[in-house]
Amino acid sequence: MSNHEQAPKTSPSLLRAFVMVAWSFFGIRKGAEHRQDLLTVKPLQIVIVGVICGLLFVSFLAVVVNFVAS
Secondary structure, rough: OOOOOOOOOOOOOHHHHHHHHHHHHHOOOOOOHHHHHHHHHOHHHHHHHHHHHHHHHHHHHHHHHHHHHO
8 A cells, every 4th residue: 555545444433324324315425435435334334324314204204294284
């Protein structure tokens, strides 16, 4: 490895998984950040965070619909 290359961060980050899932909800992503996330986030973290964010999103929609309907 030369001095100009940076070593990838190898410790998985739950916060990074939340950021990755949040950007995926919008459908936009930078290529370099995506490659970095693939190196730092474990697939199980993505699944867990995705399910949690999905449930929060559906719950938020239910609250908004109940508020508007009442």
